[in-house]
Amino acid sequence: MPELPEVETIKKYLERKIVKQKIQDIKIFDRKGFKGEKNKVIGTKILKIKRKGKFLIFILNNSYNLLFHLKMTGQILFFNFLRNSEINKATKVIFVLNNGYLIFNDVRRFGWVKVVAEKNLKEEIKNLGIDALNLTFDDLKEILSKTKRPIKLVLMDQRRIAGIGNIYANEALFLAKINPLKPANSLKNEEIKELLEAIKIVLKKAINYGGSSISSYVKPDKRKGKYQEKFLVYRREGEKCKNCKTVIEKIKLGGRSTFYCKNCQK
Numbered sequence: 001m002p003e004l005p006e007v008e009t010i011k012k013y014l015e016r017k018i019v020k021q022k023i024q025d026i027k028i029f030d031r032k033g034f035k036g037e038k039n040k041v042i043g044t045k046i047l048k049i050k051r052k053g054k055f056l057i058f059i060l061n062n063s064y065n066l067l068f069h070l071k072m073t074g075q076i077l078f079f080n081f082l083r084n085s086e087i088n089k090a091t092k093v094i095f096v097l098n099n100g101y102l103i104f105n106d107v108r109r110f111g112w113v114k115v116v117a118e119k120n121l122k123e124e125i126k127n128l129g130i131d132a133l134n135l136t137f138d139d140l141k142e143i144l145s146k147t148k149r150p151i152k153l154v155l156m157d158q159r160r161i162a163g164i165g166n167i168y169a170n171e172a173l174f175l176a177k178i179n180p181l182k183p184a185n186s187l188k189n190e191e192i193k194e195l196l197e198a199i200k201i202v203l204k205k206a207i208n209y210g211g212s213s214i215s216s217y218v219k220p221d222k223r224k225g226k227y228q229e230k231f232l233v234y235r236r237e238g239e240k241c242k243n244c245k246t247v248i249e250k251i252k253l254g255g256r257s258t259f260y261c262k263n264c265q266k
């Protein structure tokens with residue numbers, strides 16, 4: 001699933017390409033993937049692109065927004081010219097802009113884009129926690145103190161912290177040397193500090209590498225991200241820990257694959 005670094009990479013790319021452009025038309029291929037009335041946004045200009053957690057938001061010039069969630073396998077592509085070969089079974093929506101074509105693809109079909117009146121945007125994302133890049137020590141301490149659930153599950157809980165999914169929860173916990181099963185409220189101040197630092201380091205590094213392309217995620221120009229080449233533990237089960245050479249283990253936690261070094265992560 002695209003997480004904060006992947007959505008941020010898409011946002012940065014689109015900021016350079018489609019801000020100030022006009023939406024001339026919207027072609028919907030999968031009705032389930034487009035919520036709301038397209039007529040409300042045809043003819044508008046894209047003023048700004050924002051991200052909150054894993055949501056991408058286009059601010060338009062008529063008090064409407066477009067809210068995207070890529071879910072498991074969503075892709076956003078942008079091309080100046082549209083080749084027929086770019087349209088396939090995964091294509092949900094094509095936005096025809098002044099300067100090109102924004103294509104929203106999703107193989108698994110859970111992703112969506114929604115037309116939202118600006119005044120309703122807050123309501124739409126009201127359950128979303130603090131964006132992981134804005135998290136402070138006090139925020140994190142407060143969030144962790146309220147629950148004894150395993151720390152990894154709390155990091156991935158979008159209602160508490162927005163943007164961290166399975167990849168970056170695994171990576172940050174390894175970097176902070178914290179066991180993913182550890183009860184959240186048992187972390188000491190020093191560990192919380194280490195964890196906060198690790199979260200920021202991992203997310204920023206992943207953004208610098210254009211995100212992780214392990215399944216369908218690509219940048220809007222279809223190039224792959226490169227952070228998957230830098231994984232510390234994610235999908236490295238059976239391989240040696242980069243710190244201590246202990247074999248990395250894989251367990252299931254909350255139904256998700258969890259990777260860790262039992263020697264380094266106490």
Ligand SMILES: [Zn+2]
Nearest residue numbers: 241244261264
């Ligand atoms: Zn180790």
